[in-house]
């Protein structure tokens with residue numbers, strides 16, 4: 001069972017592939033798009049397009065572009081856009097974000113939970129800088145250490161200590177790179193727990209519902225392993241911050 005199929009099943013009840021509740025997503029989008037009747041937004045690593053679709057649904061003057069390497073996720077994004085009547089305002093590109101060359105600048109660039117595609121936060125900021133219109137905003141979601149990671153936390157995440165820093169240091173790096181956080185959201189323990197129980201629960205439930213499927217055992221194993229890595233490893237250690245940034 002490949003990672004994209006696991007991710008699709010795991011996100012069945014939590015379409016945003018990051019530890020953010022619907023209210024948090026709505027608040028961040030409201031702040032990002034406040035006061036702008038129209039514009040263009042770009043989501044780098046858009047997955048199923050959940051951020052873009054939510055943003056477009058309530059804002060008829062906006063258009064959107066999404067880029068992702070997961071063809072099946074983009075197909076679902078397109079199906080959702082069709083259902084919501086948004087296909088005329090969204091373009092979806094099956095492409096590596098590092099190779100994406102856009103036409104024209106964007107008023108809002110998003111990259112939530114996908115900074116690894118650029119090898120980290122600072123290269124993501126550098127890429128976004130090239131894509132933003134003057135006065136444009138960047139919404140970027142990134143991990144950080146809530147506390148010093150234990151070996152079990154690092155094992156569970158398949159991460160190295162230096163992959164992340166604490167929130168203050170992460171924010172200092174953003175500032176030093178010439179950005180100002182004009183808003184932000186730190187995911188709560190409740191959002192994390194909801195996300196992880198939804199991820200593991202949806203996948204395990206699918207395995208229980210499809211006992212004769214050739215992938216059932218692999219799905220169950222993936223759900224059980226992920227749950228153990230979270231509960232015995234990184235719960236309370238890995239944090240997630242979503243910054244709304246402006247260039248200085």
Ligand SMILES: C[S@@+](CC[C@H](N)C(=O)[O-])C[C@H]1O[C@@H](n2cnc3c(N)ncnc32)[C@H](O)[C@@H]1O
Nearest residue numbers: 016017045046047068069070096097113114117
């Ligand atoms: C954790 S998901 C986040 C999806 C979405 N931003 C959201 O918040 O719901 C990360 C996404 O990044 C995509 N991705 C990873 N590496 C990529 C790359 N090099 N180019 C394009 N997309 C990539 C994955 O396919 C996946 O859809």
